[in-house]
Amino acid sequence: MTGLPALAVTADARHGVTVAARDLAGAVESATGARLEVAADTLLGSAPPRRAHLHFTDRLWARSPEEAAAVVERIAARTALTVTLHDVPQPSDGPRNLPRRTDCYARVAAAARGVVVNSRHEAAHLAEAGIEPRALGVVPLPVSPVSLSGAPAPVGRDVAVLGFFYPGKGHAEVVDAVVGLPASVTVLGGPSAGHEGDLRDFTEQAAARGVTVGVTGFVPEADLIARCRAVAVPVVAHRHFSASGSLATWIAAGRRPLVVESRYTREMAALRPGTVRLVAPDRLGPAIADALADPASTWLAADAVTRPHLDDTAAAYVRWWTGDIAW
Numbered sequence: 001m002t003g004l005p006a007l008a009v010t011a012d013a014r015h016g017v018t019v020a021a022r023d024l025a026g027a028v029e030s031a032t033g034a035r036l037e038v039a040a041d042t043l044l045g046s047a048p049p050r051r052a053h054l055h056f057t058d059r060l061w062a063r064s065p066e067e068a069a070a071v072v073e074r075i076a077a078r079t080a081l082t083v084t085l086h087d088v089p090q091p092s093d094g095p096r097n098l099p100r101r102t103d104c105y106a107r108v109a110a111a112a113r114g115v116v117v118n119s120r121h122e123a124a125h126l127a128e129a130g131i132e133p134r135a136l137g138v139v140p141l142p143v144s145p146v147s148l149s150g151a152p153a154p155v156g157r158d159v160a161v162l163g164f165f166y167p168g169k170g171h172a173e174v175v176d177a178v179v180g181l182p183a184s185v186t187v188l189g190g191p192s193a194g195h196e197g198d199l200r201d202f203t204e205q206a207a208a209r210g211v212t213v214g215v216t217g218f219v220p221e222a223d224l225i226a227r228c229r230a231v232a233v234p235v236v237a238h239r240h241f242s243a244s245g246s247l248a249t250w251i252a253a254g255r256r257p258l259v260v261e262s263r264y265t266r267e268m269a270a271l272r273p274g275t276v277r278l279v280a281p282d283r284l285g286p287a288i289a290d291a292l293a294d295p296a297s298t299w300l301a302a303d304a305v306t307r308p309h310l311d312d313t314a315a316a317y318v319r320w321w322t323g324d325i326a327w
Contacts, residue, residue: 065104170237
């Protein structure tokens with residue numbers, strides 16, 4: 001198909017944004033028959049593509065928000081560029097980082113021919129920050145369900161949070177919720193870069209409160225679905241987040257996680273009926289106790305709606321690139 005951009009994939013194979021970019025590139029190539037995936041460093045090479053799309057979070061592209069914005073501006077000066085924004089700035093970034101990250105994302109949006117975000121919630125964050133892209137698309141993160149029949153027999157009483165550990169990801173809220181329950185906590189992943197000490201402190205503080213925390217370390221993609229299916233209770237309890245690949249992974253594994261209610265999670269519950277159990281922040285403990293007593297409630301029912309899937313996401317991007325963007 002003519003008119004599509006090259007699809008840039010960053011080098012950090014473990015990063016969720018890299019995984020999202022690679023999966024999208026593969027799906028668009030399958031749908032269109034075009035060879036589109038390129039390494040991100042080709043965008044600043046000697047022969048950049050005429051059109052390109054990249055997935056952006058500042059920490060993936062440079063050491064600081066200012067440097068990351070400058071990199072994208074250099075790319076946009078050499079090729080017609082569209083961008084998917086991830087980790088959209090929000091108040092939980094803190095008073096020092098929020099202005100810097102907001103300015104960074106405003107510069108990236110200004111440099112691009114168009115911007116995609118993964119939820120209406122993220123689009124609202126941009127509007128609240130005064131960021132107005134030339135073209136804005138909302139394309140939810142896809143779910144790619146795995147064809148596995150039945151729910152395995154419970155093997156433990158662990159309550160799991162999926163993904164890299166960092167403060168604010170919801171691990172602390174889960175420990176608070178399970179104090180006094182016959183349950184442990186599993187960090188289904190390893191520490192985000194720079195948060196190794198935070199993870200050690202977290203496990204020690206949890207132990208002092210009588211809660212055992214197990215840490216799997218990084219889980220290879222080939223093992224991820226099996227790990228997600230083996231835990232007793234899946235939980236998504238971020239304090240602040242704008243989109244969640246871990247939520248999509250739980251659903252892909254056939255799980256119906258407990259999800260702390262917010263503007264974003266209400267949007268996802270409406271998008272995919274039957275795939276999450278919304279929980280008020282102050283009711284997480286009772287909800288976990290209920291899930292431990294009723295393991296079947298943590299698995300998707302036959303009528304749960306898991307779409308949009310990856311092929312739906314690819315089709316949405318193709319429509320956007322060919323219909324909404326002034327290349």
